[in-house]
Each structure stands twice: as structure tokens, then as C-alpha cells.
Amino acid sequence: MPVREIVRRFWPFARPYRRYLVVGVVLVALVPLVETLQIWLFKLVVDDVLVPKDFASFGWIAGAYLGLALLAAVLAFADDFVSTWVGERFLLELRTSLFRHLQTLSLGFFERRRLGDVLARLIGDVSSIENFVLSGVADAISHSLRIVLFAGALFYLDWRLALVSLFVVPLFWFAATRFGRLAKLASREKRRRSGAIGAVAEESLSNAPLVQAYGREEYEADRFHHENLGSFRAQMTATRVKGVFSSAVDVIEVTGGLVVIGLGTWELARGRLSLGALLVFLAYLSQLYSPIRGLSRLANTIYSASAGAERIIELLDQQPAVTDRADARRLRRAEGFVEFDDVTFAYPGSVGNALAGVTLSVEPGQVVALVGESGAGKSTIAKLALRFYDPRRGSVRLDRRDVRDIRLADVRSNIALVLQETLVFDGTVRDNIHYGRPDASDDQVVAAARAADAHDFISGFDEGYETLVGQKGRRLSGGQRQRIAIARALLRDAPLLILDEPTAALDAGSSRRILDPLHRLMSGRATLVISHSFLVTAEADWIVVLDRGCVAEEGTHADLLTGAGLYARLHRLQHGQAAVVT
Secondary structure, three states: OOHHHHHHHHHHHOHHHHHHHHHHHHHHHHHHHHHHHHHHHHHHHHHHHHOOOOOOOHHHHHHHHHHHHHHHHHHHHHHHHHHHHHHHHHHHHHHHHHHHHHHHOOHHHHHHOOHHHHHHHHHHHHHHHHHHHHHHHHHHHHHHHHHHHHHHHHHHHOHHHHHHHHHHHHHHHHHHHHHHHHHHHHHHHHHHHHHHHHHHHHHHHHOHHHHHHOOOHHHHHHHHHHHHHHHHHHHHHHHHHHHHHHHHHHHHHHHHHHHHHHHHHHHHHOOOOOHHHHHHHHHHHHHHHHHHHHHHHHHHHHHHHHHHHHHHHHHHOOOOOOOOOOOOEOOOOOOOOEEEEEEEEOOOOOOOOOEEEEEEEEOOOOEEEEEOOOOOOHHHHHHHHOOOOOOOEEEEEEOOEEHHHEOHHHHHHOEEEEOOOOOOOOOEHHHHHHOOOOOOOHHHHHHHHHHOOOHHHHHOOOOHHHOEOOHHHOOOOHHHHHHHHHHHHHHHOOOEEEEEOOOOOOOHHHHHHHHHHHHHHHOOOEEEEEOOOHHHHOOOOEEEEEEOOEEEEEEOHHHHHHOOOHHHHHHHHHHOOOOOOO
16 A cells, blocks of 8 residues: 555544654754754864864853753753654554544454454554654654755765765665665564464453363464464564665665765865864764664554554444434434334354344334244344344334434444343443443442342442452353343343343343333333243233244243243243253
8 A cells, every 4th residue: 555545544643742743853854953063063172183183162062062052951851742742643543533534343253353453453553653643753853954964064074075975875776775675574574473463362361261161272272373374474474574784785785884984984085174173074964874784674663563553444444334324303202103014134254144034123112022943033033123234124113213214323222232242341330330321320220230130249349339340251250241242231221231141141040030020111012031930021011933034833831831832942942951942
């Protein structure tokens, strides 16, 4: 991707700090100017003090040099402070913007991506972009000004010698472009490997119980080692390229210096150049080669950083599969009518349909249970109701309006849910329950906890509702996490309630204890219950049995048990303990 395109994409994040950038540019310009004056004073020391052995001028020269040194220190500090502040603010805005963008992407994006790789891009690759937009530009300006000032001083001292000294510039540029492309390829591979390392580590460590239970520690270590080995090889390739480039630049710089020393000595012997002028010429030349070398390295840095920038742009170019239509309408609080009309849906990349011609409805105050074996499509119905996906055919309606005609945020604000996988954040118990409704009072939080049969065990903690639950709630038991998740859903007080296995993590006693509170809180709400527990489904007003994405049968608990269909067979299997439906 061209550097110009990368700068164009990310410059808007730096635009709010233009005033500070101007200050930074001024500081960048003043620093080499002061350095130029400092070196010039060295010529005066040699020609006016050392050669004639006259100490009279030393006082003011030393004072001037000390003043310039102090000024250079102040300017260097200010330059470093301003550039760091702007750079970190830029990274803050860019990283936050990228994270906000990721939050808008549809669920399918996260189901297809390795989380570790996304995190590596969010944390590591974002930093490389700052080299393009800020640090790289500032360094380019600084190097360019140094070249202009030092070259100007060289031509002022001896234009013939200056022309000779600049013959190495094309050699610097050739080396930079030749090795820059190789550095970019190596850096791209290294960035890719870094993302893979993060993905493997996150996946393995987050599933530590499974890894240890199945004795797969060595396998996971080997898998991690394999990805690190790839990163090692990419790093060694980059190091070889960098090493050869640095050596080539060193040879070019030494060659230029030797040529200038030879010609300068020849001119000194013929009286066309003073000793001070020659020494200062060499000093300026060393300072001139440094920014030329810096520009060469900067080209390599930009090539390397472009690999990370491309990975970020690839994320930013991702668009959510589910978006608001231009004419989408607002919906405040829904009544709670939910309908699936001949809905067919297939997950992206899958071969068969997850749902095929499903028709069902839920009215306010009605509890509809979805029953079926694993993969029957129960959780898919919940995802379509939440509009994590849109159906391929048919429609999902809320209050008799297609959810695609309603603002996405309004659809989801009218739904409370407890997912099959209990999701708890690293925070306090209160924070996790409060998450369902940020404006709820503490009394309402406690009421929701009581309704979910969670208040008693929460009160038993030393810190009560301020107890930290740990990452993913690991300080809580499975049943405690589930009841906190239920309390969070109940606190939301939405007209539609979706419960995906609400009693999966509870024992029989706890399951029975939360049924009455759930009945009270579900009063007047449309409720979809996904459950394998017949203790829950038996209380539903209507039961829809799914089989391979289709509605196999539906009716009340009593009616379905009298038949010889799938529901009756599943009931016999569970209660006869011949099998466990999962």
C-alpha cells in the first residue's frame, strides 16, 4: 500500500493537534540551527585562539558556547515533551477509534477471527502507524533541516570540497531503496507471526482447565513454540537485512569521509583552507552524513511500519454485516410481539441452513420454549431476534414491524438476555449486575439479585456487592455466575426476555427457587426460553420443537408428551437417564 494512502487514512486522527504540531516543527527547526552555531564556534576556537595562541577571544566564545548548549538542552527537552505528548494522544485516539469500530462489527466477524490476532493488531500494530503520521514526519523534517543547514555551512566554507563530499548521497539513497523493500517483506511476516503468537497464547491460556484436564500441556507448548519459531525466523531475516544495510551505509560514510580528508589536507597544504575551517568542515560533514543516514533508515522504518499499518487498515475496512437502513425508524418501548415468518438462515461460510422455513410467534406475557437437540437452531433464533444476523429469507418482526426497519440500537434495547455461555466482566458484583441497566438504583440492583436467587450468596461475601469477581468471573462458581447473569437480564426490564439455558449452571434446588421470581418478572413480557431442562419447559405456555433447523412439532407440554414425536422421546431419554441431552 502506498505511503501516501496510509498517511491519508490516518492523518485525520492527528488533525486536532495541529497547533502542537506547529510548535513541534518550530522546535525541530531550532535544534539543528543551534547545533550549527555550536560547531561554527569550534572554528573560531581553532583559528582565533589555538593557532595564534591568543587567549583574549576565549572568554566570549566559551560564554556563547555555554549559552548555546543550555539553549539546545531546553529546546531538546521541549521538543521531546511536545512530540511525545502529541504522539501518545494520537495513539490514544487511534486505538480508541479502532476499538470502537470493532465494537460495531457484527458477531460473524468475531466468530471467524482469532481473538489473539485482533488484540495484537489493536495493541501492537497501532503503534507503528505513529511512525508514518507523526514521528516519521518530524524525523524527516529534522533530518532535512540538518542537511540544509550543514550543507549550507559546507558550501560557505569551501564549495569545491562540499561538492566532492556530496557524491555519497546517491549511494545512501540506492542502499535505502534496495534494502527497504526486503525490510518491508520481513516486517510484514513478523507482524503476522506476532498476531498468530497472541492468538495461540490467548486460546490456550483461556482454556487452561481443558488443556490440563486432557493432559495437552506439551501439545500447546509445541504449538506456541511453532509460532514463535516462525517469528524468530522472520526476525532473523529482518536482522540480516538491517545488518547488511547498516554495514553498507558505514562503508559509504567512511569512503566519503576519507575522500574529504584527503582533498581537504591537499587544500590546507596549499593555503586555500585554514586548519579551523578543515576541522569544522569535517565536523559538519559528520553531522551531515548522520541525517542522510537517518533519512535512509527512516525509509526502512516506514517500509517496516507499513506492514502494521496495512493490518490496521484491513480491520478498519471491515464493515458490519448488520447495519441500520437509511429509513430505519425509532422504537421506544416495544409491546413485545415477536414473530418469525418463514425464516431461513445460514451462517456465513457454512454449507447447510441453520434454520429452514421457521415460523413462530411470541405475544406479550407469553412464555415460548425452544427445545431440540444440539445444532437444531435454538440459539440461532435468539441471535436473529437480537439481530446479530439477518435472515436469508423471511422476516423477523418486533411489534409487527420487520426488525430491519427499526434502528438496531432500539431493537436490542428492548431485549434482555442470558446467553448460554455465562459472560461476566472483571469487576465487582454490583458492576456486573448494573451492566444490564446503567441508570438503575442500588435498590433495583439488589431487587434483581434477590429475584435471581443471588442476594444470599452475595451477602455472604466479605465485600458484599463490592466483591471483585475476577477475570471472566473465575472467583465465582458456575451457578453463582449464572445467577448474576440472570439478575443482570432481569434488571434490564425489557419487554422481550431471551433466556438461553437459564438453569444450566444451577442445581435442582436453585432451579426451582428461581422459577417463581422469573414468573413474576416475566409477567407482561414476551419470553423465549431455550432449555434442555423439562422443569423449565413444562412451565412454558407454548413449546416449539426444532429438528435440524425446522419446526418439527409444537404445542403444550402435556399435548406433546401424549404424542410419539421428538419431544416425548427427549423427555423419556432425560427422565429415564438413558441419555443426557446437551
